Amino acid sequence: MNDAAPIVYLNGSFVPLPDAKVSVLDRGFIFGDGVYELVPVYAREPFRLPHHLARLQRSLDGIGLPNPHTNGEWEAILRDLVARQPFADQGVYFQVTRGVAKRDHTFPQGVPPTVFMMSNPLASPTREQVERGVAVVTAEDNRWHRCDLKTISLLGNVLMRQFAAERGAVETVMFRDGFLTEASASNVLVVIGGTIVVPPKDNLILPGITYDAAVEFAGEAGVPVVTRPVPKEEALHADEMWLTSSTKEVLAVTTVDGKPFAGGTPGPVFRRIWDVFQKRKPRAA
Numbered sequence: 001m002n003d004a005a006p007i008v009y010l011n012g013s014f015v016p017l018p019d020a021k022v023s024v025l026d027r028g029f030i031f032g033d034g035v036y037e038l039v040p041v042y043a044r045e046p047f048r049l050p051h052h053l054a055r056l057q058r059s060l061d062g063i064g065l066p067n068p069h070t071n072g073e074w075e076a077i078l079r080d081l082v083a084r085q086p087f088a089d090q091g092v093y094f095q096v097t098r099g100v101a102k103r104d105h106t107f108p109q110g111v112p113p114t115v116f117m118m119s120n121p122l123a124s125p126t127r128e129q130v131e132r133g134v135a136v137v138t139a140e141d142n143r144w145h146r147c148d149l150k151t152i153s154l155l156g157n158v159l160m161r162q163f164a165a166e167r168g169a170v171e172t173v174m175f176r177d178g179f180l181t182e183a184s185a186s187n188v189l190v191v192i193g194g195t196i197v198v199p200p201k202d203n204l205i206l207p208g209i210t211y212d213a214a215v216e217f218a219g220e221a222g223v224p225v226v227t228r229p230v231p232k233e234e235a236l237h238a239d240e241m242w243l244t245s246s247t248k249e250v251l252a253v254t255t256v257d258g259k260p261f262a263g264g265t266p267g268p269v270f271r272r273i274w275d276v277f278q279k280r281k282p283r284a285a
Contacts, residue, residue, distance in 0.1 A: 007084040009077055009117040014084060017118070026114050028097030031105075032153035034114070035059035040122055040246045041090040044082050045282035047246075049075060051209045055150060056094065058207075062149040065098055068113050081119055088284065089122040091247060095152060125251055130274065133254025133266045134170040134243070138236075139163060141174035141181045141204070148203045160184035171243055173235075173256070176204060180230040186248055187211040191240035191269045195224045210244040217276040223269055240267035250274050 005016035027033035037056045040047045053071045060067050069077070078092055095116045101108035143156035160172040161184040171183040180199050182188055187208035189198050196218050201207045218225050235241065240262055241253040250273055252266035266274075 006118065006120075007081070008119075009081050009115070011112075011115055014080070020116070022114060022116070023100045025100050025103065026097055027099060027101060027108075028095065028114060028152055030103055031098075032151065032155075033063070034095060034097030034152045035063060035065070035150055036096070036152050037094040037150060038246050039078065039092045039094070041082055041088075041092055041119070042122070042282040043088050043284040044090075046075075046078060046082075046092070047282060048209050048213060049078070051212065055207060055209065056096075058148075059150045060096065062146065063098075063151065064107065065096065065113060068096060068115055077117060081117055085119050087121045089124065090119045091122045092117060092119045097152070123247055125249055129170075129251055131266070133252040133264075135168065135255035135258075136171045136173045136183065136241075136243070136253050137164050137167050137169045137257050139172050139174055141176035143174075145203055147181070147205055148201070148207060150206060157184045167258075169255075170248075170251075173241075173253075175232045175235075178232050180232065180235045181205050182208075183243055186243040186245040188235075189214060189242045189244060190230060190235050190238035191242075191267060192234070192238050194239075194269065195226055196269065196273075197226050197228065197230055197238070199230055200227050208244055210246055210249065213277065213280075214242070214244050214250055214273055217273050217280065221272045221276050223272065236261075238262065240270055242270055242273075250277055 005018055007014050008017050008020050010020045037052050039052045053074055057067055082090055097114040099111040099113045101111050164172040171186055173183050173188055174181045180188060182205040189196055199205055215225050243251045252270040254261055254264050
């Protein structure tokens, strides 16, 4: 067993995790003023990295924070960090904050951002989760109206995830004004009559990279996809419901609010898309 401290990246340097220090005046700590990204890595190869970097740029633009690196620089740092880890499948976390400044709500001028990256073993879905599906609970989506930005101000999502955990569920599926939005840390897709139906990517949901991958893979598998608002009653009576995220990949929902959903087993469309997803993941040479 390797007991050495993990290596992380902070502001231009690779250091052991215990040596990575950030000022208490960092605006990420004081205000939650920053954005983040999580990139899955299979066999030391990042999965859909250009898509993640594009989303990182959108999030930075959304909060008015200049990108501290080019895409090429981000990729070089990520690959260096990945190479320093003892495990092959990884989840690489990026965080960019507005930096260290005297506490004031307005943006500071001329302050360099804080850039932090770390990697952890990728917690992929278990065989049991894939074969049996997972449980979710439902709740009203009471978060802010810029859920399309991947900010580090995640208290609303944290509370929803805790709500699920306290009820023995994997996720909380949320509805706003009677329509499906997303889950606390996942996008939600449903299948109705053999067609995958996805909520529109507006300001109320995070534009998921795995959501996009599932839609793309559906096209490869010949499964039709429709993007439109999904009423709550329609979602709760769909033929299938899925969760998608960088760590969950694609998972079928088989229990909702403690009751069996869609027969209590993963459906046939899920199995087709899951198979395509596995084939598209990078493999060890």
